[in-house]
Amino acid sequence: MxxxxxxxxxxxxxxxxxxxxxxxxxxxxxxxxxxxxxxxxxxxxxxxxxxxxxxxxxxxxxxxxxxxxxxxxxxxxxxxxxxxxxxxxxxxxxxxxxxxxxxxxxxxxxxxxxxxxxxxxxxxxxxxxxxxxxxxxxxxxxxxxxxxxxxxxxxxxxxxxxxxxxxxxxxxxxxxxxxxxxxxxxxxxxxxxxxxxxxxxxxxxxxxxxxxxxxxxxxxxxxxxxxxxxxxxxxxxxxxxxxxxxxxxxxxxxxxxxxxxxxxxxxxxxxxxxxxxxxxxxxxxxxxxxxxxxxxxxxxxxxxxxxxxxxxxxxxxxxxxxxxxxxxxxxxxxxxxxxxxxxxxxxxxxxxxxxxxxxxxxxxxxxxxxxxxxxxxxxxxxxxxxxxxxxxxxxxxxxxxxxxxxxxxxxxxxxxxxxxxxxxxxxxxxxxxxxxxxxxxxxxxxxxxxxxxxxxQGKPKDRDGDGIINKKDDCPDEFGPAENNGCPWPDTDGDEVLDKDDKCPEEAGEVLNDGCPIVDSDGDDVMDEDDKCPNEFGPAENNGCPWPDSDGDSVLDKDDECPNEVGTVTNNGCPEAPEVTEEVQKQLNDYAKTILFNSGKASIKAESTSVMVDIIGILKEYPDAKFNVEGHTDSVGSETTNQKLSESRATSVKEFLVEKGIDSSRLTAIGYGESKPIATNINKAGRAQNRRVEINLVK
Known part of the structure; x- marks a missing residue:
């Protein structure tokens, strides 16, 4: 059982x-x-x-x-x-x-x-x-x-x-x-x-x-x-x-x-x-x-x-x-x-x-x-x-x-x-x-x-030790690179530049010139291999090319401070700046004398804005000219007070002009107080003429 x-x-x-x-x-x-x-x-x-x-x-x-x-x-x-x-x-x-x-x-x-x-x-x-x-x-x-x-x-x-x-x-x-x-x-x-x-x-x-x-x-x-x-x-x-x-x-x-x-x-x-x-x-x-x-x-x-x-x-x-x-x-x-x-x-x-x-x-x-x-x-x-x-x-x-x-x-x-x-x-x-x-x-x-x-599997054989096994090596007994199937590269012209790198394989040349002879076709002492303009005479500093004169003003671009504007040699290739004439100077002062200020202050009245715009237009026409902004007063008040007021008003005008685009390096502000009147201070009309601003060319 x-x-x-x-x-x-x-x-x-x-x-x-x-x-x-x-x-x-x-x-x-x-x-x-x-x-x-x-x-x-x-x-x-x-x-x-x-x-x-x-x-x-x-x-x-x-x-x-x-x-x-x-x-x-x-x-x-x-x-x-x-x-x-x-x-x-x-x-x-x-x-x-x-x-x-x-x-x-x-x-x-x-x-x-x-x-x-x-x-x-x-x-x-x-x-x-x-x-x-x-x-x-x-x-x-x-x-x-x-x-x-x-x-x-x-x-x-x-x-x-x-x-x-x-x-x-x-x-x-x-x-x-x-x-x-x-x-x-x-x-x-x-x-x-x-x-x-x-x-x-x-x-x-x-x-x-x-x-x-x-x-x-x-x-x-x-x-x-x-x-x-x-x-x-x-x-x-x-x-x-x-x-x-x-x-x-x-x-x-x-x-x-x-x-x-x-x-x-x-x-x-x-x-x-x-x-x-x-x-x-x-x-x-x-x-x-x-x-x-x-x-x-x-x-x-x-x-x-x-x-x-x-x-x-x-x-x-x-x-x-x-x-x-x-x-x-x-x-x-x-x-x-x-x-x-x-x-x-x-x-x-x-x-x-x-x-x-x-x-x-x-x-x-x-x-x-x-x-x-x-x-x-x-x-x-x-x-x-x-x-x-x-x-x-x-x-x-x-x-x-x-x-x-x-x-x-x-x-x-x-x-x-x-x-x-x-x-x-x-x-x-x-x-x-x-x-x-x-x-x-x-x-x-x-x-x-x-x-x-x-x-x-057997160890691959490489008799010449060039890293290419014998069965794939076209020259198994000569050391050679893989790119040439294990065979050494030839040097037909004997210039020590291998044919694979020699641009002139049948003509002895220089190593630095890829196996080709070095020439200077334009005779500017810059060899053709380095000459960017091999057929034009030019200095070495410009790689063998002539310096250009883009604006044709006889000042070469390398020396021309205004290469795209015709200028003068004396002004480094730039156009000569226009001169401020006596008429322009008079016009500036005519405008400047109409500048109105708030009583006893340096702030410019709003109704003088159009005059200031006209002055700015004239200054911009003469970008290289420099000007003095001069403030003057009448003889009412103390001499010290008038001196400070004239300086403040001159400075106020300068700041306005700078704010509207005039280079500050072109302007200086100075106050003369009551020291340079152009009319008598005895009557009201004369004092009004003495209270003025002038803009004068710095010569």
């Missing part, structure tokens, strides 16, 4: 879902054609001319229920049931895979693109959300006379084997200074080799050890169960989950896709570019920091001839009837109610996202951070998924040898420490070997090994 129930619950537990493969090895820049597994973009701009994989295999197992110490296993008395450590939970998970990379190869199509063709066989299983307490109950010292209660709720089990034939294309998308980007795509034809899956919904089983009476007073156990069971399989399983045979299944095909991109930051990019502009250092890693993102295993396999049955297991059966059935399928067919049948579900590939960061410490030592994240639900029928894993891998890397020690955190099974190496054509490793050797509680195990034929 115990064995039958355990077998019924595990169903596929003895089969070997896609999980991580080649842990540690895929971080190596020299993993070659294997690198397409992690990211299809990896194969271009690689360290290989070509890489041929003969055979390689990787197997992986991980769980969160059972842990052990590898050293104890090899002892003869180790009992898996009692000696291992168990961690039952309401939802335990198991993952496992076998991944075989068959004959595969990659090669470069062009300097910026590559192609790979690969074959691959894969076997894997998932047991998702199974109740670990069920295992605990069945694996402990369980007496057939004891009652047993199993509460499984929902559970999902999937196993699949398939083969892949694929092609990968990758190319460089951007190569600009320190930024480098490449992308890749893998298309895979999938051939199913066997598929089985089961799921349970709201499963409970109550075993009563003596719940069913038999004739003669005997009793047997009764099994009361509730829930729904759904299972399906490919037609090569022959209605028995335990008879899983890996073989080509007719009508079981599909397609898969892997996508990836890689960005490299190359701060020292100038060191990896030849002088002719081509990047020919494919034998070296050129990045300081690399970021890679990929999504793998997008797709499914349709087992067209597969079947799927659904059963309601609600009811009670006795133990004897249960034990008389050969396998789970017979139990379900004969003891429970079938509620549905049809074609099997498509098998969904274990779609996952992979993020990788690689840091170059120097040319040989690297530190890699990798994350694998499942994009598949753990509660979807007939679907494989990987456990989420984060790995930190330090590694030593060279052309013929690499060594790496990945440290990983795996979903459910915890921390793992592994080691691996590549030595030319051989690669061997494990992502968990150190944990298995040192820990007494290992919940994961993996190992991989393989053989390949690597053909590495």
């Amino acid at each position: 115990k064995k039958t129930i355990l077998t019924s619950l595990l169903v596929l537990g003895g089969l070997s879902a896609k999980a991580q493969s080649y842990v540690g090895f895929l971080t190596d820049n020299y993993s070659g054609v294997h690198s397409l597994i992690a990211n299809p973009a990896n194969i271009t701009d690689s360290r290989f001319k070509t890489d041929i994989n003969i055979v390689g295999a990787s197997t992986f197992f991980s769980n969160d229920y059972y842990g052990l110490k590898l050293g104890d296993v090899v002892t003869s008395d180790f009992d898996f049931d009692t000696d291992g450590k168990k961690y039952p939970k309401d939802s335990n998970n198991f993952f496992g895979n076998a991944d075989v990379l068959g004959p595969s190869f990659m090669f470069n199509l062009t300097p910026t693109s590559s192609l790979a063709i690969f074959t691959r066989g894969r076997v894997g299983y998932n047991v998702n959300k199974i109740n670990g307490n069920t295992f605990e109950s069945l694996s402990n010292d369980f007496d057939e006379n004891d009652d047993l209660m199993i509460d499984e709720d929902d559970v999902y089990l999937t196993a699949n084997a398939w083969a892949e034939v694929g092609v990968t294309y990758a190319r460089v998308l951007m190569n600009k200074d320190q930024h480098f980007l490449k992308g890749g795509l893998s298309l895979k034809y999938l051939q199913g080799m066997g598929n089985a899956y089961a799921s349970g919904k709201n499963i409970t089983i109550d075993y009563d050890a003596d719940g069913t009476p038999l004739p003669g007073g005997q009793t047997t156990g009764s099994i009361e169960s509730v829930g729904e069971v759904n299972y399906g399989h490919s037609d090569n399983i022959d209605d028995n989950f335990e008879d899983f045979e890996v073989e080509i299944v007719d009508g079981a095909t599909g397609f898969g896709v892997d996508l990836g991109a890689v960005y490299e930051w190359r701060p020292d990019y100038a060191n990896y570019a030849s002088k002719d502009g081509s990047n020919s250092f494919k034998h070296q890693n050129k990045y300081k920091l690399k970021f890679a993102l990929a999504i793998s295993d997008i797709g499914s396999i349709n087992y067209k001839n597969g079947t799927q049955n659904t059963y309601d297991i609600t009811g009670t059966v006795n133990e004897d009837d249960f034990e008389n059935e050969d396998n789970l399928e017979d139990i379900l067919d004969n003891l429970y109610t079938q509620t549905g049948t049809g074609n099997s579900e498509k098998f969904a590939l274990p779609t996952a996202m992979h993020l990788n960061v690689d840091y170059s410490l120097n040319k040989s030592f690297y530190l890699n951070l990798n994350t694998d994240f499942s994009l598949r639900s753990n509660s979807k029928v007939n679907t494989n998924r990987i456990p989420t894993m984060v790995s930190l891998t330090p590694r030593f890397e060279s052309k013929w040898f690499s060594f790496y020690m990945p440290i990983s955190l795996t979903q459910g099974s915890g921390a793992q420490w592994g080691a691996g190496f590549r030595a030319g054509p051989l690669y061997i490793g494990s992502g968990s070997v150190m944990t298995l050797l040192l820990s007494d509680n290992s919940k994961a195990a993996d190992v991989y090994a393989g053989l390949k034929i690597p053909v590495y």
